[in-house]
Amino acid sequence: MTSPRITIEIPEHLSKPVGTPGPRLLEIERSKASFSSDELKTYLHGHEHLERIKRILPILQNEPAFDKSRLHYMSRTEKFAAGLAKEKRLAQLLIELEWDQADHNLAESLLDWPAAFGLHKSMFTKTLAEQSNEEQLKLFYEPAKRFEIIGCYAQTELGHGSNVQGLETTATYQPESQTFVLQSPGLTSMKWWIGGLGRSADHAVVMAQLHTPDGKNGSLVKRGPYPFVVPLRDLKTRELLPGRTIMDIGPKAGYAMTDNGAMLLDKVEIPHINFLARWAKVDPSTGRFEKPANAKLSYGTMTYIRANIVQEARMVLARSATIAIRYCSVRRQFADRDAPVLDGNKPAETQVINYQLVQARIFPPLVQAFACHYTGKEMFRLYAENQTAMAEGDFSRLADVHASSSGLKSLCTIMASGAIEECRRACGGHGYSLAGGLASFGADYLPQVTWEGDSYMLTQQLGRYLFKTFRTLLADRDAPMSSENRTRDYILAYISNPEAKASAKYVGDLADPSFFIDAFGHRAAYLTATALKKRDVERRTWNSLLIDIYRCSVAHSQFVLVYNFAQAILHDKELKAQPALHRIMTTCFELFACHTMDAEAAEFLSSGYLSPKQHELLRNRVHALLAELRPQAVPLVDSFGIPDFVLNSALGRFDGDVYPNLVKFAQGEPLNQTRWNVDINDPELQVGPEEGAVKSRL
Amino acid sequence: MTSPRITIEIPEHLSKPVGTPGPRLLEIERSKASFSSDELKTYLHGHEHLERIKRILPILQNEPAFDKSRLHYMSRTEKFAAGLAKEKRLAQLLIELEWDQADHNLAESLLDWPAAFGLHKSMFTKTLAEQSNEEQLKLFYEPAKRFEIIGCYAQTELGHGSNVQGLETTATYQPESQTFVLQSPGLTSMKWWIGGLGRSADHAVVMAQLHTPDGKNGSLVKRGPYPFVVPLRDLKTRELLPGRTIMDIGPKAGYAMTDNGAMLLDKVEIPHINFLARWAKVDPSTGRFEKPANAKLSYGTMTYIRANIVQEARMVLARSATIAIRYCSVRRQFADRDAPVLDGNKPAETQVINYQLVQARIFPPLVQAFACHYTGKEMFRLYAENQTAMAEGDFSRLADVHASSSGLKSLCTIMASGAIEECRRACGGHGYSLAGGLASFGADYLPQVTWEGDSYMLTQQLGRYLFKTFRTLLADRDAPMSSENRTRDYILAYISNPEAKASAKYVGDLADPSFFIDAFGHRAAYLTATALKKRDVERRTWNSLLIDIYRCSVAHSQFVLVYNFAQAILHDKELKAQPALHRIMTTCFELFACHTMDAEAAEFLSSGYLSPKQHELLRNRVHALLAELRPQAVPLVDSFGIPDFVLNSALGRFDGDVYPNLVKFAQGEPLNQTRWNVDINDPELQVGPEEGAVKSRL
Structure with missing residues (x-):
């Protein structure tokens, strides 16, 4: 398009948002932190990784070929060209700067821009x-x-x-x-x-x-x-x-x-x-x-790819929560008579994040991100341990690691794609604009649910393993297995006491992480036992059990997430040495565990493990935890440290300056350079030959 | 773009799909129908509406301005121009052909093409x-x-x-x-x-x-x-x-x-x-x-708009199910030793629709479509009745109709947008292509969840009404209300017997539609009673009850869907006069009721209404119903009668000729007219100056 660009100027005296501006609102949020976001960031990512970001991010940000600001306005062919230009420049940098694999991976993840050379690399x-x-x-x-x-x-x-x-x-x-x-x-x-x-x-x-x-x-x-x-x-x-x-x-x-x-x-x-x-x-x-x-070695690679998918799900959840939590702290709708005074004034409208129903939708992704953090870490540890063992001819860990990685790939991709959409909706109308950053991000993430093993059908792999392990332990409780095998632990606990009941009497009892390890283990074992009975006793076909098997896979994978998160709360020395961090992570764990258990309550109730009264305790605890987490929400998402360069969102910007940036996005729309003829009896579509590139007649 | 189009030809001898072709597979599916799709279509839509389609569809199909085949390849500005051309031509037709409002509405819904004049009209x-x-x-x-x-x-x-x-x-x-x-x-x-x-x-x-x-x-x-x-x-x-x-x-x-x-x-x-x-x-x-x-009159309009949204949700569900069910009948993956013989041969791979886990994802939208059909119809009846009453100064129906319409707007839009995505995923990789018809359809449907009252926050309107009605009846069981008020009925039943238990002992007991009316009514009342206690006894703030209120709204709205569907099964004379139709609609009702109850089982279990053993009955019944519905799935979606012109999907076409049409879609991609330079040291992006329109350098 060579026509002169018509810039639409905003009159200066109308260019300011009315009421407390976004940056001030986020400043107030940050002042309420009960812990240091920077310390939590270091705990989560490690010093080395943060240093790497400091080194690589400025290079990317200063590179014209990596400027994304016009991408949403482009046609497919223009986008492809921009993607190819980015690929060429990145390839040059890889060679010029002699980046190692970790540098390269980081650059790809900061660019977050799949293009022509993706599969090549x-x-x-x-x-x-x-x-x-x-x-x-x-x-x-x-x-x-x-x-x-x-x-x-x-x-x-x-x-x-x-x-x-x-x-x-x-x-x-x-x-x-x-x-x-x-x-x-x-x-x-x-x-x-x-x-x-x-x-x-x-x-x-x-x-x-x-x-x-x-x-x-x-x-x-x-x-x-x-x-x-x-x-x-x-x-x-x-x-x-x-x-x-x-x-x-x-x-x-x-x-x-x-x-x-x-x-x-x-x-x-x-x-x-x-x-x-x-x-x-x-x-x-x-x-x-x-x-x-031996073809078994290739299972190791699959495990590695799936561990990566879990780690990626962590950042998907974190990114969705970051955008939704920041924007819902800036956005205000409807008056709340009980709302606190802000900067000495009673606000006309309350911050949307104060609504319980908004919290119930955007806080779960936040705590799920932490759950995926710990399990992703653990999967890489298990992968490495298993690779070493296999190199020495010891294949005893392989089945459990591979099966769990299949179930986790399924659960985490479905959870993460659901979270993007939930957070997008929680942003109201503006979540639908590409300026919001969640709609296009969601569209790009969706293939994860389908590729590397369809997240629904894939659960059969974990199902087969759970059936096999259950059968083995039913026949011989001392059957030899790796000592690190938690699946064995919960199945054995179930076999010894299938009629076990949850012990919680008071809300305070829900503060014990072991309560949730036991409960999620019992449920996974109960579902496996129920499905296995249909298979082995009732002789039902495999196909007629696919729904049951899917549920077993979800239950086992949630057990793994709860288990690894609980281990960190109970035993992570680095975390426990920093009381403020330990305190907030404990709250996040509790919300994760209680929310997940409540969302899946039917199975806990149906097995008789949880009583209706305990379920009521649990639901009330979820509501209390949402309120408890509310003032820490913005500091928590800050600790993920996702740069604005990655968020690419007018709603989720670190500075909270939402509305002027939505307007800036509108100003860039190429359609604004054109003028149209709406006379239904005149076949000419555009007014004036000098403007715009599209010349078509009815 | 003025460059000559490079057409990519498929070698003739490679142009046929291997194995039983899609058209033959759908022909076999249709031969298994236990009822006439055409008769069901007439029952659902009415003769008059079908005649209207016969009159209007050909006009639209033959109009060059309404050709959508190139839309997915266009830039935003090109799309806008195409949309404007469509609007102008449609406006001309409206005037030339003197279409009435029903004709116009039908034309808009068949075109399914929101564009520049949408809000004008x-x-x-x-x-x-x-x-x-x-x-x-x-x-x-x-x-x-x-x-x-x-x-x-x-x-x-x-x-x-x-x-x-x-x-x-x-x-x-x-x-x-x-x-x-x-x-x-x-x-x-x-x-x-x-x-x-x-x-x-x-x-x-x-x-x-x-x-x-x-x-x-x-x-x-x-x-x-x-x-x-x-x-x-x-x-x-x-x-x-x-x-x-x-x-x-x-x-x-x-x-x-x-x-x-x-x-x-x-x-x-x-x-x-x-x-x-x-x-x-x-x-x-x-x-x-x-x-x-009196401002109350405007609530009537809102009710009308929301009734329209429920009716639209029906077609969204129907369209999603149509595409997924037809494509999953054509697509085959993995061998199934138990698979039936097809055309005398054992197929190498089984139809994807035979997998229970696929059925569990694509059959619920199918039966939800029928549920929305009956409730949409009923809402229009109530709207008309209420308008007449209000004109006579009788406002007694308004509160119930308006409150229910709010809850149903919320439930149906969330259900329908979820169904599009679930069906898209069930189409596997090809669901991600715009040729599939679900990805872009889903993106266009999403605003429904947000506008006309955000589907989450809106539930407060129904919540307020449920609280008020419960309080009124608690104070006086004979308080005057419209005799048509089902909310009163279920609240009164609950007040007389809050400890009621479900009576089902055998799977056969689930065949009684009244079982589900009672169960869903009891649950809605139980949730309202529980939330109301927090509000009136514990004096909790309104904001701290938003999650509970949301659940009350979902429960009431599901009660309405179950109730209206059950009424049709029990009392619809036209349906009962056609045994084959009544039989299949009964199966659809049962799946809808059982599936919904199973999906929400936690609340039925938590109230003590449903026992764990009954829940097990219910789950097994869902699995049995999926298998029962399997051979009727294609005939059922045929009965919605959604023209290919509307589906705009290579996957969901009536004729099942999926693969050649995916290839045709690829052949139309403008990017295929360009040739690219991938040499990372050469800043030129395209090869040869004669091809393509994008000319950019690194």
């Missing part, structure tokens, strides 16, 4: 690193790390989202030419959703069903899905190579800057070296297939 | 019609109906979403000049979110605080918010008139084609006639203010 190079032999590392991995080739990871097909074994694309080995021929058998086998494939990638790791000619009399044998490196485009001209039909799949709910692509392969021949051969092998001259060794 | 003309005196009808209303002026309705302000009494904009009467002066006192009073204001409207109905000079010694008196007609732009040049600062507020989560706008008014003078004076009056020469008569 993750799955493409990761797969090359893990599945290549020495020669392939030189040939593919090293150029990829230097961005000399740009790749993508082509697994999903149009008709096959989750079922890798069901992939249709084939790769058939021909010993004569020492080549593999890749073939899409039909439309449903079209590679689909592949990030970076649509426009940017010149290479792909393609997952295809390997067929080798080493059956009886040289007949073809299907060997299952394996990874192949397939060149897609001419590196210079960017022309597609023959036999490849490739396109971007079109607009999505979010991820506008990523060119998720589709691809059909028709008789595409690639040399023998392009089959990634670190684990499985195909003999070049005979085509004889050699199976990979 | 609704709130602007409606307010003019209802609030104008005779002279004003001629001056404003009639030109508006002929689209000679285009208006908007300017109530909400930047700092005042819900609180109309708190509006800051003032309108001060000056008897000397016989004019009102409109003034925005500061930034928070900026009119905001106003649909059509940003670019299209040349007039606004502005809600402003009226000040009249008829106080002591001629001092100004504040009279509260009233509507004023304010001209905004020159009708020909579209230039803003002096004193108006107006702009579009920028991009939102949805509603890209509507120019929601912002406006500051600085010393804007309008003549006396521009104060809408049907009810309240200002004497031209003295400025003496005359109050409007």
Whole structure:
């Protein structure tokens, strides 16, 4: 658009908000803190990480290619271009500044801007690193790390989202030419959703069903899905190579800057070296297939990815709570006769955060963020411990860690995506504007619920493990298991006393973290026992138990969150050494535990573990804790330390200067440069040929 | 963009999906129907409405201005232009074809395309019609109906979403000049979110605080918010008139084609006639203010708007269920050894709809749609009855109808927006593509949760009514109330027997619709009694009860849904005369009642009404009903009769031809006309100057 920009000026004398301004309101909130936000920030993130942010954030903030302020106004193609510019500049910085992996990860998370090279930097190079032999590392991995080739990871097909074994694309080995021929058998086998494939990638790791000619009399044998490196485009001209039909799949709910692509392969021949051969092998001259060794090791990687998803859910919850809590402290609606005096005046309207029903919606994400913090940390610890053990041939921890990580991936992604939307709604009308920062963030987060194992169907993995463990312990209470296995602990407790009852008589009894560990353990075991009875005694089909299994998975995962949070309250030395921090974290734990138990009360009541009277205690305690947390809400979200650069929200800004920034966002809208003809009998749509770019007639 | 379009062709021999094609799968589903979809469609919508669709739909489908196929690819400004073209053509048709209000409403709902004239056609003309005196009808209303002026309705302000009494904009009467002066006192009073204001409207109905000079010694008196007609732009040049600062507020989560706008008014003078004076009056020469008569009448309108929202929720639920159920019948993932043989072959993968956990997510919206159908109908009946009664001076029904409509607005919008997202997720990865039809639909539906009374805070209106009714009946069981008042019935039942227990012993007992009427009534009364005790006995503040009140509202509203659905099953003659329809509607009722009761089980258990054992019966019944409904799911959604033109979904198409249409959507993406330069050391972003429109450098 080359037309002159019509700037809409706000008359100076009308440019100030009426009433106590947002910055002053947040200042008052902060003055009520019972602890130091900075100390809590250091406790949560660690000194090293905060220093890293101090070093990297200014670099990003000062880089024109990383300016997001115009993104929401752009068309898809303009967004894609801006994303590509960002990817190129970031790649240059990675090389120029010699950032290590932690620096790089931090930069990506601060930029929070998925674009064309996303899959190149993750799955493409990761797969090359893990599945290549020495020669392939030189040939593919090293150029990829230097961005000399740009790749993508082509697994999903149009008709096959989750079922890798069901992939249709084939790769058939021909010993004569020492080549593999890749073939899409039909439309449903079209590679689909592949990030970076649509426009940017010149290479792909393609997952295809390997067929080798080493059956009886040289007949073809299907060997299952394996990874192949397939060149897609001419590196210079960017022309597609023959036999490849490739396109971007079109607009999505979010991820506008990523060119998720589709691809059909028709008789595409690639040399023998392009089959990634670190684990499985195909003999070049005979085509004889050699199976990979222990496949269990790959479960470790999955656990790592899922631990990352839990850690990410923490920041999603924290970010949602930050925006909602700050804005609800600035926004005022309706008079409250009981409202406290502000700056010597009785405010005409009360801060929205004072409403109990608002607190009930935006405080749970806040305390869930802390719960995910502790469990994310613990999962990384368990992952590392398990990797060490597996390297020594000890696979005893694997099943529990892998199963828990599946259930937690499911629970945390569903919880986090729900929290974004709940917080967005709690921001009222302005939550719907892209200036609010939650609507687009929510749209970009949604795929997490579906990918890396659909968060609903995935719960079967944890279900299988819970069934197996329960059966084992039912048969032998002393069956050998890792001493760190909490699943065993709660199942054994249940088996010894299935009719156990909650002991709480007074509200004060709810102050004991162990109360919740016992209660959540009993419930998880009770649900598993009930479902297992249907399976083993009533002989019901697996499919008819999927709802029950889903509930078992939720219950176990909530147990894990409660357990790890409780451990910190009870035993974390660093926390206990700082009484103000320990005090506020204890309140957060109590709200997390009570709120979760109340939200799931049916199962606690149905098992007979909790009495209706105890449930009433619990509900009242939730209400009391909301009020207790109210004055600490803003200081608590400050302690997450999410920079405005990341929040990208007029509502959640640290300074609380909400309304002038909503107006600034409106002023930037390109539509404001155009003038329209609303005469229904005149086919011309725009007034005056000099303005705006869209020229269309009715 | 003038560059030649690069069409990406699919090789002919790869263009067919592998396995049983979608159309065949839906054909098989339809062959299993236990009833006639067409007969159910006629029962639900009525012959007259179906005939109207037959008449109007083809007109819309054949109109180039109503072609939506390119909308998802457009920039905001292009979308706005397309929306304006649609509005102009629709306005022409309205006049040319002399459509009545029902025709017009149907056309809007079939187009499902909110754009620039949306508020002109609704709130602007409606307010003019209802609030104008005779002279004003001629001056404003009639030109508006002929689209000679285009208006908007300017109530909400930047700092005042819900609180109309708190509006800051003032309108001060000056008897000397016989004019009102409109003034925005500061930034928070900026009119905001106003649909059509940003670019299209040349007039606004502005809600402003009226000040009249008829106080002591001629001092100004504040009279509260009233509507004023304010001209905004020159009708020909579209230039803003002096004193108006107006702009579009920028991009939102949805509603890209509507120019929601912002406006500051600085010393804007309008003549006396521009104060809408049907009810309240200002004497031209003295400025003496005359109050409007009974304000209660306006509650009738609110009830009507909310009844419409419930009716709309029905179609939102139906549309979500239609897309998810059809696509989950076409999509297959993973082998199921127990899967039935299809066309003589054992399918390699099972239809996703066969998974219990998928059914548990997509069947509830289906039966909720029927629940909303009956309650929507009943609300319109009550509205009409109440309007007649009020015209005769009988206000006895008003409180119950208005309170229930508030609770139902809250419950149904939250339920419907949740259903869109649940159904979107159940579509797996493709649910995230805009080709799926649910992601953008969900984004456009979200404002319903916030506007017309925030669906969380609004529940206080029903809460107040429930408290009042309970108190009245507690004091006098024979207090006079309308005989149609079901709230009284369930409260009285509770007062006579607060310790009542559910009677069900066997699964068969759950077949009695009265069981659920009693149970939901008891729960609503129990929750109200509990909350009321906190208020009246413990003297707790209103704010500390907002969560309890919210729960009371949900419980009452679910009672209403269950009650009206049950009445149809028990007494609807037209339904009972058609056994096949009655049979399937009964199953839908049972699933609705059992599922809702199970989802809210904590409150039924906590009151002691339901025993843990009965809860177990209920849960098993839900699982059995899902299996029972499974073969009828596709025929049931067919009976909603939502045309493909409305669904606008590659996944939910009537013919089931999903995959070729996902590919077609990808082929239309404009990004596919561009070629990109990924060399990180070359600042040029695009390859070749001849392609694409975006020309930017790093």
